[in-house]
Amino acid sequence: MKExxxxxxxxxxxxxxxxxxxxxxxxxxxxEARLAFVPALAHFVMSFADLYGLVLREEPARDxxxxxxxxxxxxxxxxxxxxLADLGALGHDPSMRFTDAVRxxxxxxxxxxxxxxxxxxxxxxxxxxxxxxxxxxxxxxxxKVSLSHAAPLGHAVSGRTGKKLVYFGPHHLQTENAHTxxxxxxxxxxxxxxxxxxxxAALRAVIDEMFDAFTAFADELYRxxxxxAPIDARRPAxxxxx
Numbered sequence: 001m002k003e004x005x006x007x008x009x010x011x012x013x014x015x016x017x018x019x020x021x022x023x024x025x026x027x028x029x030x031x032e033a034r035l036a037f038v039p040a041l042a043h044f045v046m047s048f049a050d051l052y053g054l055v056l057r058e059e060p061a062r063d064x065x066x067x068x069x070x071x072x073x074x075x076x077x078x079x080x081x082x083x084l085a086d087l088g089a090l091g092h093d094p095s096m097r098f099t100d101a102v103r104x105x106x107x108x109x110x111x112x113x114x115x116x117x118x119x120x121x122x123x124x125x126x127x128x129x130x131x132x133x134x135x136x137x138x139x140x141x142x143x144k145v146s147l148s149h150a151a152p153l154g155h156a157v158s159g160r161t162g163k164k165l166v167y168f169g170p171h172h173l174q175t176e177n178a179h180t181x182x183x184x185x186x187x188x189x190x191x192x193x194x195x196x197x198x199x200x201a202a203l204r205a206v207i208d209e210m211f212d213a214f215t216a217f218a219d220e221l222y223r224x225x226x227x228x229a230p231i232d233a234r235r236p237a238x239x240x241x242x
Contacts, residue, residue, distance in 0.1 A: 001193035004134065004203055011211040012141040018215065020222035024149040031156040032090065035168060037221040039092050040110050044217070045083045045167075047117040052077055055124045056132050066129035071180045072136050079175075082167035086154075089163040112213075112220035119213040123206055133190075134203050138210035140181060146218075147173040 024034050052073035061067040087093055106114070124135050147168075154169030166172060180186060195203070 001195055002191040003200065004195075004207060005137075005187075005191055007204055007207050008137055008141050011138075011207065012145060015142055015211060015215060015218070016145045018218050018222070020218045020225070021145065021149045023222060023225060024153060031153045031160070034153055034225065035090060035150070035157070037225040038087065038090055038168070039104070040113060040221055040224045041083070042087075043105050043110055044113050044117055045080055049077060049080055051117065051120060051124075055121055056136065058129070058132075061129075063129050065133045068180065068186065069129060069132045069136055072140070075175075075179050079167065079172065082172060086165045086167045086169075089161070089165055090157070090168075109224055110220070112216040116213045116217040119209065123209060130199075131203060131206060134206055135210060137181065138207055138214070140176070140179070142211070142214040142218075144173070144176055147176060 020037075023029070026034065056069050057073040058066050058070065061070050104110075120135060120139070124132050127135070150168045151170045151173040154165035154167075158164050158169060176182075
């Protein structure tokens with residue numbers, strides 16, 4: 001397992017070097033513009049409650065690995081509420097038709113975001129508790145990268161507008177750092193687990209699949225941030241649009 005944790009760290013470092021995060025750190029661009037991708041996250045963030053409640057969680061837990069997965073699922077279960085609040089604070093909450101909101105969320109501009117959700121489901125549904133735990137580690141690793149770059153932007157936006165951002169602010173990052181999976185004893189225990197060659201190879205493949213999916217997701221968000229896709233609902237509906 002120590003080898004797999006090292007692989008996650010390796011992929012995390014490469015993930016942190018993606019263009020999205022270079023763009024988010026570019027102080028020549030206004031903080032709000034560096035968070036222009038936020039609406040495109042809706043499908044992934046709002047799917048999280050189901051991912052953690054219906055796919056990854058298992059009650060009663062079958063073993064210690066599943067107990068860790070359950071603990072993490074409980075810790076992250078309500079973060080979608082912060083996202084909805086931040087959407088409003090960032091001005092992404094205009095009056096719109098429900099059909100337009102659905103069209104945008106499931107449109108071509110967010111295809112990789114949706115694929116990410118489905119690939120996580122494929123990796124976790126019916127999986128062993130250890131594989132679920134590996135999937136959670138990948139989610140957490142990529143999430144901490146994203147939040148570490150977003151938190152300064154959220155703080156800057158709050159300072160400029162007076163509207164506090166929670167999902168994209170320092171509070172969310174601090175919460176992630178306090179998770180059960182971040183405890184030293186948990187890391188030590190996981191690193192000491194011995195795996196046979198077949199299991200190690202299978203879990204390494206899961207890690208690479210998860211990071212490949214998150215990379216495609218981050219690249220899509222970068223494209224969206226640089227040239228935000230239009231949301232038709234922000235314009236008055238016309239007969240030709242119906």
